[in-house]
Amino acid sequence: MEWYLKVLKQHYADFGGRARRQEYWMFALINMIIGFLIMAGSGAAAYATGVGSLASLTLIYQLAVLVPSIAVSVRRMHDIGKSGWMLLVGLIPVIGVLILLYFTVLDSQPGNNEYGPNPKGA
Numbered sequence: 804m805e806w807y808l809k810v811l812k813q814h815y816a817d818f819g820g821r822a823r824r825q826e827y828w829m830f831a832l833i834n835m836i837i838g839f840l841i842m843a844g845s846g847a848a849a850y851a852t853g854v855g856s857l858a859s860l861t862l863i864y865q866l867a868v869l870v871p872s873i874a875v876s877v878r879r880m881h882d883i884g885k886s887g888w889m890l891l892v893g894l895i896p897v898i899g900v901l902i903l904l905y906f907t908v909l910d911s912q913p914g915n916n917e918y919g920p921n922p923k924g925a
Contacts, residue, residue: 818887
């Protein structure tokens with residue numbers, strides 16, 4: 804939970820610098836879990852009350868974390884020496900998502916790069 808809160812509190816709209824794999828993937832994992840819990844909870848509440856879908860709760864949450872999600876993704880691209888604009892590769896159906904997945908699992912570029920010092924400190 805520490806990594807999730809770090810992205811939200813310290814780097815909410817910080818598109819500069821670098822984000823290591825652990826920061827990116829822990830944020831993504833916790834973000835998915837929270838999104839699923841909100842979806843399941845609103846679905847259960849809608850079923851129990853007989854009221855239509857409460858999907859707006861999920862939408863509100865996703866909009867709230869949109870900027871930090873993009874920011875941590877841009878910083879992850881910076882960590883491997885790529886421009887944040889590389890995220891647009893994800894717009895290519897299927898293959899673009901696979902390319903971004905590959906980029907996000909790469910290890911940090913050692914030492915300093917044009918985006919700053921290595922966040923691993925090594």
